[in-house]
Amino acid sequence: MGQFAAYAVSKIPFVSRLVLFGREGNEDFLEGIKLDFIDSFSALGRDVKLSASTNPGDIEGSDVVIITSGVPRSPGQDRLDLAKQNARVVAYYSKMIAGYAPDAIIMVVSNPVDVMTAVALECSGFIPSRVFGLGTHLDSMRLKSYIANHFSVHVSEVHTRIIGEHGETMVPLWSATTIGGIQVQNLPEFSSLPKDEFVECVKVAGSEIINKCGATIYGPGEAIATIVRTILGNENRILSVSAYIRSEVNDIGDVCIGVPVRINRKGVFPVPIRISEEEVSGFQRSVDRIKSITSEVLSDLKSENAEIDKKNNVVHENDLLF
Numbered sequence: 001m002g003q004f005a006a007y008a009v010s011k012i013p014f015v016s017r018l019v020l021f022g023r024e025g026n027e028d029f030l031e032g033i034k035l036d037f038i039d040s041f042s043a044l045g046r047d048v049k050l051s052a053s054t055n056p057g058d059i060e061g062s063d064v065v066i067i068t069s070g071v072p073r074s075p076g077q078d079r080l081d082l083a084k085q086n087a088r089v090v091a092y093y094s095k096m097i098a099g100y101a102p103d104a105i106i107m108v109v110s111n112p113v114d115v116m117t118a119v120a121l122e123c124s125g126f127i128p129s130r131v132f133g134l135g136t137h138l139d140s141m142r143l144k145s146y147i148a149n150h151f152s153v154h155v156s157e158v159h160t161r162i163i164g165e166h167g168e169t170m171v172p173l174w175s176a177t178t179i180g181g182i183q184v185q186n187l188p189e190f191s192s193l194p195k196d197e198f199v200e201c202v203k204v205a206g207s208e209i210i211n212k213c214g215a216t217i218y219g220p221g222e223a224i225a226t227i228v229r230t231i232l233g234n235e236n237r238i239l240s241v242s243a244y245i246r247s248e249v250n251d252i253g254d255v256c257i258g259v260p261v262r263i264n265r266k267g268v269f270p271v272p273i274r275i276s277e278e279e280v281s282g283f284q285r286s287v288d289r290i291k292s293i294t295s296e297v298l299s300d301l302k303s304e305n306a307e308i309d310k311k312n313n314v315v316h317e318n319d320l321l322f
């Protein structure tokens with residue numbers, strides 16, 4: 001998925017420099033991807049300064065760094081099952097980014113993305129507006145396509161939003177869903193819209209694709225590129241990503257979770273909202289679930305690092321990666 005995401009990002013007109021960064025041992029693989037990208041740029045008439053690297057120094061000066069490293073889930077696994085394993089990877093790279101690209105904005109994709117966003121925030125030491133995760137943006141895009149298909153309208157006529165966990169407890173905001181600018185509840189067809197079925201389909205969309213072809217690639221890749229374009233183009237679009245909220249959703253907060261944010265070159269800024277009672281109770285459930293796993297993961301990371309420090313008096317790359 002990281003490979004396709006990089007390709008989708010490389011096609012954004014604002015992108016003039018791109019570093020394909022990977023871990024040591026992958027030099028040939030990265031160089032091969034780079035050469036293939038260059039062939040395609042020639043065909044497209046694109047002029048992007050491209051490098052393939054395993055040297056952290058090469059990310060210096062980056063505006064945006066996207067973390068896609070980590071294990072994906074296997075059929076039958078929940079995204080949350082990956083938390084402990086991927087936390088170490090995301091922690092390591094977040095510290096690396098803070099050291100080499102201290103002015104960057106970090107986008108986390110690795111799952112479970114809400115928990116990994118909190119890990120990146122903690123380990124980079126960046127301010128919350130400069131660390132976010134792909135969150136429920138992809139889920140919102142999935143729901144949008146089901147609704148557009150149901151009403152036989154172009155996807156651009158549908159605006160909708162899912163907030164909360166990128167996972168089982170996600171919350172659709174029907175109150176924020178419009179078709180051609182008309183609130184969906186005001187359409188006569190609303191009562192027959194298979195809402196629960198749609199939300200169930202969004203929840204299982206990732207696992208269905210993984211079961212059938214091994215990985216989700218094009219959906220997340222394009223979703224990532226949309227967000228990068230929004231940042232670099234300073235577009236101030238409002239998209240649903242995983243961000244740290246203090247109390248922006250009905251006074252609920254102190255967690256990284258999918259919420260509507262305004263996105264521009266400075267980063268992501270949660271939009272304070274008030275949602276219905278039913279939506280609040282769903283969102284609270286999502287927040288409770290993410291908060292409890294986040295605090296477990298962060299406390300494990302802290303004690304592991306303290307152990308490593310005690311043993312070696314220094315943190316080695318391999319201790320954190322494997």
Ligand SMILES: NC(=O)C1=CN([C@@H]2O[C@H](COP(=O)(O)OP(=O)(O)OC[C@H]3O[C@@H](n4cnc5c(N)ncnc54)[C@H](O)[C@@H]3O)[C@@H](O)[C@H]2O)C=CC1
Binds near residue numbers: 001073089134166215
């Ligand atoms: N938030 C979202 O909507 C989505 C999240 N994901 C997540 O992104 C992650 C990557 O997924 P895929 O690209 O499908 O997996 P993949 O297996 O194709 O790629 C994972 C990459 O991470 C690297 N990696 C694995 N362990 C590492 C370690 N210990 N240290 C450094 N690098 C390591 C691998 O070398 C590989 O390049 C997974 O956690 C997956 O669940 C994937 C799709 C969508």
Ligand SMILES: O=C([O-])CC(=O)C(=O)O
Binds near residue numbers: 138207210219
């Ligand atoms: O389902 C997965 O594991 C990958 C992912 O997050 C998605 O495509 O939504």
